[in-house]
Amino acid sequence: MSVNVLFAATEDRWTEYETPLRKEIAAAGIDAHVATDIPADQVDYIVYAPNSEVKDFAPFTRAKAVLNLWAGVEEIVGNPTLHLPLARMVDPALTQGMVEWVVGHVLRLHLGMDAHINAAAGTWEPQAPPLSFDTPVTVLGLGELGTACAHALAGLGFPVTGWSRTQKDIPDITCLSGDAGLDHALSVATYCVLLLPKTAATENTLNARTLALMPKGTRILNPGRGPLIDDDALLAALDAGHVDHATLDVFRVEPLPAEHPYWSHPRVTVTPHIASETRAAYSSKTIAENIRRGEAGEPFLYLVDRGAGY
Template structure:
């Protein structure tokens, strides 16, 4: 039987994804299929979906075996009341590699104090020697696929890394904590804090006035995870009094970040335009194709979203 696959992302993505999905489907042995951007809903077997795409009402897709999300984040779709089909999130090697590169780069940037050199010393021959990585504790909040990969990469550079998650995890080379007490302990040593938690009601504003005060004075915050993880007013207040030395932020509650937002002008904030990790079409297509193969073979889907936890 022909497998009908609906590509439901923004139209400009289609010319890139069409040949790559065809190639990936061939690699996994799915040969009899129809791949299109417009199919009768009652005939669709799989929806390759972006939350900002054209499909917002999933109720007509009564035959669909799964909705295969192109994004790592699912907060924009997981609570859709019309979504009754299994939902998978995107976990792929390209996305993971992009995130680890951004995190490693900015961790080293702040550890080495590179901003002073990049902006110029203006003749001031001041040799501020940074400690070795072994003396710079780093904490990663969130030990999912991205968080665990970033934590291990940073640990591989010689930093002592503590990871925190809501439930107990084990990551080789990383001190893993969980729960409320674990969060306090994880924050108390974090000279560099990296946020890689999903956006859920439980994680919203996890970095607030109380938790910011737990960090060592002058700590650096890196947020390539989700904008709602941070109470923006509390972070700005902590920056203004020196409790936080610098914040490098890639994600925000409103994107693009409004030009009037105080982050743009703050001397101790770096804004990057949501570039820490983007879904790479080539590697993402392989994940999508493998999940379609699994669905047709009656095997469990990869990266199935737990509706109760929201990720």
């Protein structure tokens, strides 16, 4: 009997996913009908993006799981009609993209690249950059993405401290948890990378109090979620020189409004939510594997903890 897979996302996503998703599901040994217009009571799996038209999951009476196209689930996890298993997206391309963005922007600031790129002709100031060995980095959030970034930075010689809601044990990373652990992680951060999920508990993780804990001259990178930062507090810390620079990829309102002070601030770099992206050729493999597991009666990968919100 064929498995019915509803693709519930925008039309442009369907154009991107139709061929690779069908290919990977077939390669997983699943006979499936994959479409955007399957009646709700005949759907076995929902491949889902929160900006789709599907908001009420009650009619999906035979569905086995919702397979999110994105890493973030904050737009769906609280849906009161959703009682199905919910899996977030984890795939190697998503992780690799985040690692490359984080490492690239840390090294850009660490090596002082902007000063040389923007220097006037004839400028000759031979001052060597610091070594990674002497430059502590703190990564807030030790999920798939945070752990991968922490490992990559540690591999370059940076002493890395990681903080997470629950205690982790990761080789070569100093792992902390809890309120006291967060304060300590911030107090040693020459660089601070934010890769926490968006939940009620993580909103404004960086605020006036926590920013003040950080060493003077620290650099902040946020490729995680916009609401992790109190924008007014960060701007004040930048203006005071306490924070040397902020490289920001995510914001409370996107696209970032043209009048927002981040655009013109000399100590802020804005990137347009490009740190990482799901790519159909890779994420289709994750979706296909979860469908295979569902049909085989095996546990789904990357299930969301509803209580934690991620």
